Amino acid sequence: MACVNPDGTISAVAGKVLLAADQGADERAMAEAAGVPVYRVRASLRELVQAGLLTQADGAWAVTDAGRAAAAQAAGAG
Amino acid sequence: MDANVAQSPSLPRIGEPAPHFEAETTHGTLRLSDFEGSWLILFSHPADFTPVCTTEFIAFAEIAPELSKRNVQLLGLSIDSTYSHIAWVRTIKEKFGVDIPFPIIADLNKEVATAYGMLMPGESKTETSRAVFVIDDKGVVRAMIYYPLTTGRNMDEILRLVDALQTSDEHGVATPAGWRPGDKVIVPPPRTVEDAEARMAAGYECQDWFFCKRAL
Incomplete structure (x- = not known):
């Protein structure tokens, strides 16, 4: 249940986490938005950063262009 | 070694x-x-x-x-x-x-x-x-x-254990053998003679100075 698939697409949960991060949500709000526990959000955030879909600066999350595309694709697939 | x-x-x-x-x-x-x-x-x-x-x-x-x-x-x-x-x-x-x-x-x-x-x-x-x-x-x-x-394993015991640990944290108490939520809890034993005297007058349910229970 990794959030970034080998083909570069992301899971529906990861897509919801990205969208919530884009709206400035904190981890708890992201968990609510994605319907998963906070530990899953933390693991997803780490994976999304490693995949270059998300960055963090001064405590704020920023979704990259590739992240927006992946989130849109996940939303379409979901 | x-x-x-x-x-x-x-x-x-x-x-x-x-x-x-x-x-x-x-x-x-x-x-x-x-x-x-x-x-x-x-x-x-x-x-x-x-x-x-x-x-x-x-x-x-x-x-x-x-x-x-x-x-x-x-x-x-x-x-x-x-x-x-x-x-x-x-x-x-x-x-x-x-x-x-x-x-x-x-x-x-x-x-x-x-x-x-x-x-x-x-x-x-x-x-x-x-x-x-x-x-x-x-x-x-x-x-x-x-x-x-x-x-x-016994899941009931795992739930009971979690309840006991969280109750101890929240109220600063211990829990007796077989304790269940709603049961009386153990007031930690006093560490000084003064505390031992004080607790006898504190309204706890005490069998002796070291053994006191209270409801939560």
């Missing part, structure tokens, strides 16, 4: 930080720190596709909602692959109609099992015992339970 002793990993102890881990699980790569802010029950089972473990997994899944109400997450572990875990979870769903909602660590290199002392070589060199670690929201080991391969 004996070389064998020097190589033995230090095992978790109650009251000390739980050993850090990063592990592949059925819910992706997880670290102990991902659970910070929640209590965690980290438990091991001997092997996937075995009958006692199957009954335990069904039982853990059944108490998962109650644990969630107590801010407790579950995390399983065995020395099996992620693929084996996935197949077993799917079989449990297919044959017993039960969803396993929690992640399971695939500890093929025994790294987490070794760090947590889940292996009992006298019983099995290839399977983890039935260990349960209750880790609090700050990452501290609060309780440990070990059962042998032959004996399935």
Whole structure:
């Protein structure tokens, strides 16, 4: 249940986490938005950063262009 | 120093930080720190596709909602692959109609099992015992339970243990044998003569100066 698939697409949960991060949500709000526990959000955030879909600066999350595309694709697939 | 002793990993102890881990699980790569802010029950089972473990997994899944109400997450572990875990979870769903909602660590290199002392070589060199670690929201080991391969664990006791630990934290009390939520709790023994005198007048239910109970 990794959030970034080998083909570069992301899971529906990861897509919801990205969208919530884009709206400035904190981890708890992201968990609510994605319907998963906070530990899953933390693991997803780490994976999304490693995949270059998300960055963090001064405590704020920023979704990259590739992240927006992946989130849109996940939303379409979901 | 004996070389064998020097190589033995230090095992978790109650009251000390739980050993850090990063592990592949059925819910992706997880670290102990991902659970910070929640209590965690980290438990091991001997092997996937075995009958006692199957009954335990069904039982853990059944108490998962109650644990969630107590801010407790579950995390399983065995020395099996992620693929084996996935197949077993799917079989449990297919044959017993039960969803396993929690992640399971695939500890093929025994790294987490070794760090947590889940292996009992006298019983099995290839399977983890039935260990349960209750880790609090700050990452501290609060309780440990070990059962042998032959004996399935008692979920009621695990829930009771969590209730007792959280009640102790919240109210600064201890809990007597067989305590259940709603029962009277033990007021910690006094440490000074002055405190001993004071508590006799404090309205507690005391059999003696060292043995006092109160309702919450």
